[in-house]
Amino acid sequence: MPLHWLGLVAAVWLQSINGTNSNFPAYSSELKRILSISQLQLNNLAFASDAGKLLGWVSGVAAARLPLWLVLLIGSALGAAGYGVQFLFLTGRIHSLSYWQVFSLTVVAGNSIxxxxxxSYILAIRNFPLDRQIAVGISTSYVGLSAKIYTTVVEVAAASPSAPLERAKAFLLLNAALPLLVCVAAAPLTGYADVGKSRRLVAGFVTLFVITAVTGGFAVITSLIPRVLSPPAILIGLVVFLVLPLVTPAAEEIGEAVQQKCLIVVHDEESLKRGGLAGKDGEGSRNDGIGEEIPPLLMLRRAEFWLYFLVYLFGATLGLVYLNNLGQIAESRGSFGISSLVSLASAFSFFGRLLPSLLDYFFSKSTYTMSTSIAMGLMTAPMSGAFFLLVISKQDFALYTSSAIVGICSGAVTSISISATRELFGTINFGVNHNILVSNIPIGSFLFGDFAALLYKNGRVDGEENCVGNRCYQTTLLIWGCLCVLGSLLALVLHVKTKKLRGHK
Structure with a gap:
């Protein structure tokens, strides 16, 4: 049995429960009430979860020196501590926590992600050296399922799921316990690897594509159509869909047996040599990017990194900031379907993360292969159109359309960036390098989020508690649209610059 597939199954499980930061709105109001803090302080707590990514590079250093199962357990333990102490505080078992103690706990919990x-990234990259984008895209798409999983479990398990305090307790307990349990279950699967496989993994990926697409469809339908199924039935369905990837190793084995029997297997040795493969790739002898393995300190001195940093900042990070502010944007425009709007954006983000993998898999044999820089630029460009559409249109249709576009494009850029980091800076230091890149998420969240809040505050009429009307976010959306245009242009510059560097090798 091709056991290396179990590593990808582990990555799928890990990603599906790794969206704990998306649950913050579910208990933020109770924290605000109990701590007696202002709205600005509450916004800073939301930023604290992203701020944990500023120390994300530590996990990359640990992954280069420790077994993956130990890295996994350390991460889940950090999350259990960060969320667990807050749970004990809400339940009264800890009687006193200051605002800054809660802030620090939130940073720790955010870092666990x-x-x-x-x-998850290392499992996909190590086990599928010629199918990295496919494996990474499939696994990361399941992050979009996290909010659905946690919400459904709370609706089923909480004693009074409609009571704010009970929901807050349930979400914090779940945030602390579920990742720990899943990480313990997935830890034994991190040891399976078989880097000698070529791009002949047809049956396994087709099976996983189908399972992933059906899972996403199930999540969308049960989110957008109220009461189509009861919460317990939805939870059972989600569990079944998360167990189904375990059939992938058997599907691949059957597919290989059928191919051999029909004598249609062709071993393309030349393409295998061009792919550079396996242990060589993981050890740094192969690089289909600039041409060398680049350590973190050297990467920070490269102009290519800062171009890449800004492309991500003005693409995926800006999309994340928009989605974080979606509730307030919808409320200011007079839209009351906030829950369905968030579900729509989350669903399209799910499929956006999967899209690059589908394109890479089915068009991998094309004579022209698109660079990751160009791909990121092409996915950032539609986001500018989405923001401009909201500026010129007051209709709910524009709000739903723009949210869908931002969801799918920001999800796609997030997925593509994992391959882009490897393409630009190599695989040996990937864990550290990519975590340095995503440090732009808290930076963007703080800068773009606080700037939007300032403009929102200035847009209020005297005496109003909340800003009402398109003017509240009109200037913000216009600026965000222009930044997306700039991000697309910078992606083109990055492509030209790295193309020249390749030509000099």
């Missing part, structure tokens, strides 16, 4: 992400 980086550890689990690092293990």
């Amino acid at each position: 980086c550890w689990i992400n690092t293990v």
